Amino acid sequence: MSRKPLLEVENLRIDLSVGDAKFPAVQDVSFTIERGETFGLVGESGCGKSITSLALIGLLRHPLSIGGGTIRFDGKEIQNLSQSEMRKLRGNRISMIFQEPMTALNPLSPIGRQIAEMFVLHKGVSWTEANRLAVEALASVRVPAPERRVKDYPHQLSGGMRQRVMIAIALACEPDLLLADEPTTALDVTVQAEILDLIRELSAARGTAVLMISHDLGLIANMCRRVGVMYAGRLVEERIADEVFRNPSHPYTSGLVASLPLLGARSKHGRQRLKEIAGVVPPVAAFPAGCRFNPRCYAATELCRVEDPGVTPLANGGLVRCHHHE
């Protein structure tokens, strides 16, 4: 066992091609994930968190492509691997759960078969054996009556059940890294908690590291030890989860934390407007000069409008990308 981290992403850049022009949809993103660790990525829609995870598993498709940087998985660079080498990692050592359990499963294929595929693909077992393993996998994600359920089609299952099936697929080959892209966004709140517990418990039991992507700060705080905050294709802050919420350093993070509604705040402070961050995330082709957050930032100065802030280290291994960090 090496002491190296499981995943090291360095200066990752993802290009969006529009005709002949290329725009960096993700730029200078660096983070590491240790074995068995749960790392969170938060940010608004369109900040580049989903495409970052797709880049890690090699599933970026035109018009998106990796434009630079390195992705080191288990000490080996994987950003330039051939498709066939990448396929050996995909599903087997790095797997992914998607946001939409409604559409992420093939509607015309029984769920048992869709789980069994993993064993046939990566373990080289027969279909009979794979089907038996699929029943076990379904039982492990606590789907009741798995022997019967394997024959069901996705439309016969509820959203939560389908996401359980997705988890069973993703964890079938006991991967080292699980990419969870908004795994509970499409689910009811009560079901959310069950699914998150399941991911936490199963990944801990298998020693699987998790990259949890969400726009839900509460969820991230609950699940992750460390958090990266993304804004407009950049990692603007990376900290221990508790510190991010207690003492956010980047103005964008403060804005996100301040806009969380607090239960019971109304009885204490009376009726108040919910806080928000003014403005919207700029489109990829129109990122502003200087700090990308400057048009929406309350603390922006002239410096922020011209010069791109570098990365400043913080205590406890945190990082922030701001001229005026607190």
Place this chain on the structure above:
Amino acid sequence: MLSFIVRRLLQTLPIILAVAALIFVMFSVIPGTFASSMSDDGRSVLDAEVMARMNKEFGLDDPVYVRFGKYIAQLATFDLGTSFRTRQPVASVIADRLWPTAQLSFAAMLFAIVVGVPLGFIAALRPGSWIDTISMVSAVSGLSLPKFWLGLMLMYLFALVLGWLPSFGYGGGDPRYIILPAIALGVAPLALLARTTRAAVLEIMNADFVRTARSKGMSESKVVRWHLTRNALVIILTTIGLQFGTVIGQAVVVEKLFSWPGLGSLLVDSVTLRDIPVVQGSILVIVLLFLIINMLVDVLCAIIDPRIKYT
């Protein structure tokens, strides 16, 4: 399943009634009757008295609704009536013609499916490639070619110049005779099938579950075989069912051109002669054929797609 088929068959009844009514309305609007068409060669003039007698004999002097009522009553006993022209039962006239038309339509659809579906698949799996461009350009051309012109060109090339195939006729069931008319009839559905297949495959390629399949570490060929084909098949089958109807309808032109003794040429001749019972019967049979094929397609789709219920 059985109740589904029975229910679908019952649903055809109102459709058949509507079609019959439509034909009655049509023939009461267009000028001329069987009696007048007999004398319509411009040389002889039929005596008005003879015409009146013929009209009376065929019951054509009754009001439309009376004739319609009689016809429906007759239809209820599975009697299609008697041809004005040949004085034979319409059912037996049609029965003679049904098999050649079925042969021709199936051959044309077979040609369209065997060539069109793989072409659409290949085009979709290599979008923007030369094979995609060529197949889609030829698909559009195939859709735009008039059938009678294409048929003439095929005759000219393969029968006259090359001498490989007979130019026209039924040839007593000799399979060489069916090739040219089947191609002439099959090119348009081929083009449409190729385009539909391409669109369906391209759409499914972008579906979330295909991304899931890729994230499992599946090769592209396995993605296509395990996840894409079945999903595309539902759309392709539906198109095939609809195209079958068009093909049977368009067989009229091709049958006439190639002197194919099918329902289509019978229909054209009978319309010219205002032989209403034969026209009625032929159209009803064609409609019935179309409905049955589409019912079969629906059953097949329901077998492939578990979300489709037999309702």
